[in-house]
Amino acid sequence: MPKNATTLEITYTGIPASPGIAVGPIHVSARGFSAPEIYEISEEEISYERTRFDEAVAVTKKQLIDLQERLESLSGNADSEIFEAHVMLLEDKTLLDKVAAAISDRQQNAEFAFYAVMQNFLEAMRRIPDPYLRERTADIEDVCQRVLRNFKVDEDSGHEAPDGTHILLAYDLSPSDTASMNRRHLLGFATEQGSVNSHTAILARSFGIPAVVGLGASLIQVTTLTPAVIDGYAGKLILNPRPETLAKYAALTLEKEKRSTELDAKRGEATETLDGKKITLSANIEFLDELHQVKHSGAKGVGLYRTEFLLLNGSEMPDEAEQTEAYTRVANEVSPDLVIVRTLDAGGDKLPVEPLTEPEPNPFLGWRGIRVSLSRPAMFRDQLRAILRASQHGKIAVMFPLVSGLSELLQAREALKRCMEELNAEGVPFDPKIPVGVMIEVPSAAVCADLLAPHVDFFSIGTNDLIQYTVAVDRVNPHVANLYKPTHPAVIRLIGKTVEAGSEHGIWTGVCGEMAGDIRLTPLLIGLGVQELSVSPKIVPKVGQVIRSLDFSQCEATAKEALRTSGSRAIMDLTLAVARERYPDLLD
Numbered sequence: 168m169p170k171n172a173t174t175l176e177i178t179y180t181g182i183p184a185s186p187g188i189a190v191g192p193i194h195v196s197a198r199g200f201s202a203p204e205i206y207e208i209s210e211e212e213i214s215y216e217r218t219r220f221d222e223a224v225a226v227t228k229k230q231l232i233d234l235q236e237r238l239e240s241l242s243g244n245a246d247s248e249i250f251e252a253h254v255m256l257l258e259d260k261t262l263l264d265k266v267a268a269a270i271s272d273r274q275q276n277a278e279f280a281f282y283a284v285m286q287n288f289l290e291a292m293r294r295i296p297d298p299y300l301r302e303r304t305a306d307i308e309d310v311c312q313r314v315l316r317n318f319k320v321d322e323d324s325g326h327e328a329p330d331g332t333h334i335l336l337a338y339d340l341s342p343s344d345t346a347s348m349n350r351r352h353l354l355g356f357a358t359e360q361g362s363v364n365s366h367t368a369i370l371a372r373s374f375g376i377p378a379v380v381g382l383g384a385s386l387i388q389v390t391t392l393t394p395a396v397i398d399g400y401a402g403k404l405i406l407n408p409r410p411e412t413l414a415k416y417a418a419l420t421l422e423k424e425k426r427s428t429e430l431d432a433k434r435g436e437a438t439e440t441l442d443g444k445k446i447t448l449s450a451n452i453e454f455l456d457e458l459h460q461v462k463h464s465g466a467k468g469v470g471l472y473r474t475e476f477l478l479l480n481g482s483e484m485p486d487e488a489e490q491t492e493a494y495t496r497v498a499n500e501v502s503p504d505l506v507i508v509r510t511l512d513a514g515g516d517k518l519p520v521e522p523l524t525e526p527e528p529n530p531f532l533g534w535r536g537i538r539v540s541l542s543r544p545a546m547f548r549d550q551l552r553a554i555l556r557a558s559q560h561g562k563i564a565v566m567f568p569l570v571s572g573l574s575e576l577l578q579a580r581e582a583l584k585r586c587m588e589e590l591n592a593e594g595v596p597f598d599p600k601i602p603v604g605v606m607i608e609v610p611s612a613a614v615c616a617d618l619l620a621p622h623v624d625f626f627s628i629g630t631n632d633l634i635q636y637t638v639a640v641d642r643v644n645p646h647v648a649n650l651y652k653p654t655h656p657a658v659i660r661l662i663g664k665t666v667e668a669g670s671e672h673g674i675w676t677g678v679c680g681e682m683a684g685d686i687r688l689t690p691l692l693i694g695l696g697v698q699e700l701s702v703s704p705k706i707v708p709k710v711g712q713v714i715r716s717l718d719f720s721q722c723e724a725t726a727k728e729a730l731r732t733s734g735s736r737a738i739m740d741l742t743l744a745v746a747r748e749r750y751p752d753l754l755d
Contacts, residue, residue: 183402187377189355364642434465444719468504470701490553498561536569616668630680694726
């Protein structure tokens with residue numbers, strides 16, 4: 168930690184986004200450009216570090232001037248003026264003096280001192296009301312990244328790189344940021360922005376990363392290497408924790424680990440209620456490296472394979488051969504259990520499938536889910552063929568996301584049929600009876616579930632989107648987050664209606680959204696007739712024990728009462744009463 172850092176314990180309270188405890192040094196991430204490594208320097212090294220900074224700036228200026236001259240020769244002065252502005256930034260005496268002072272005051276390496284100064288400068292610019300000035304942050308970020316790349320590394324400096332384990336502090340994190348993190352080094356994260364219902368928070372819970380969001384702008388002055396604690400249960404970030412605080416959290420961690428060990432010992436037991444109602448408990452996954460967790464957890468297959476995370480490997484979906492390899496690996500490793508492969512679900516607050524020419528005014532009501540696949544038939548064909556080719560290696564089902572009505576479902580089924588005909592003609596083996604499912608995520612799909620049911624083999628309710636579309640609440644907007652109610656009477660009735668429609672047509676209904684892993688709601692979902700729950704591998708043992716603690720007849724009576732109840736709070740009280748009676752020790 169910097170020599171002049173305060174040792175006063177400070178607690179910030181935000182929104183608990185993912186449970187768990189993390190203890191370690193803070194790593195501050197600026198938006199727009201990557202943070203360099205950090206190490207402390209001695210008084211004698213300050214002059215040398217300032218020289219390193221001056222040299223990096225000089226190299227960057229030369230590169231920018233060369234780019235400016237090259238562009239002028241090609242297109243005239245107009246387009247080259249941007250590089251002139253970049254050079255002017257690197258000649259700003261106030262900025263240069265601040266970095267020189269930061270090297271001395273922080274006694275940290277030059278590249279990190281530069282990074283810290285620019286991070287604060289950029290965050291201040293982002294808060295300026297003038298939209299033109301705010302838009303200039305992208306230019307400054309580009310210059311910053313160039314300077315950082317031009318620092319020479321002295322291999323004989325004697326400074327060792329840090330081991331990398333840290334608590335990440337950021338303004339906000341996108342789903343792609345979260346998904347691409349090095350989870351071996353990440354202990355937990357905290358953000359100024361964010362919502363408990365965002366896809367980023369959902370991923371954190373899926374990965375078992377303790378997280379707190381919505382901490383506010385007061386974090387801007389927090390510096391890297393400050394010791395900290397993340398309390399993902401209470402939504403707290405504690406800086407400079409006192410010894411007694413560390414002891415408290417060490418005891419809490421031991422208690423949680425003991426309970427987890429006890430649950431792990433039961434993971435092989437059948438997931439059925441005390442009165443014999445069998446519930447399939449499967450796992451949600453994003454990446455192939457999660458497969459070992461699925462097997463260890465005791466999950467009965469994969470209830471949701473989110474294929475949009477294949478986009479992390481590049482700007483577009485992998486080709487048919489690469490996708491076939493990925494789906495085949497999942498099928499092989501989960502066999503003989505079922506793997507449900509959801510076709511690409513991009514857009515909204517998830518990973519984009521391709522850059523848009525202009526931002527969508529309302530991405531949640533825009534180009535996402537099955538709409539993307541149907542409008543990109545070649546890409547959809549590659550994915551469907553890959554799923555079919557992998558189906559010969561294990562039990563695979565295909566599932567279509569964000570279907571709003573029968574027309575979209577029939578188009579998707581027709582595309583699948585054409586792929587089957589092609590593979591038949593090519594002599595490529597596949598499962599001709601591959602199960603086909605549809606996600607119920609929008610009210611229109613739930614209301615006309617009876618029309619969809621004859622054309623599919625199962626329903627899977629995506630409660631995250633179903634809630635936000637039913638109650639008209641953007642689930643990542645903190646201003647209306649309090650209106651996002653999983654027990655809203657309309658949501659409960661739509662789930663009940665979907666289950667009923669599926670039952671009448673002889674198909675099963677599962678839940679793969681966040682409600683499936685919320686053990687307060689398990690009695691309600693089982694009572695409504697849900698036959699499958701798909702959750703993060705990390706919480707499979709806990710949800711399994713919850714199921715084994717319940718009595719189906721009591722759950723059914725609770726659900727019937729909930730369907731007659733008019734308030735969200737009252738419905739939550741009904742299901743929570745059963746949870747407290749049956750498994751009080753499992754409720755955090």
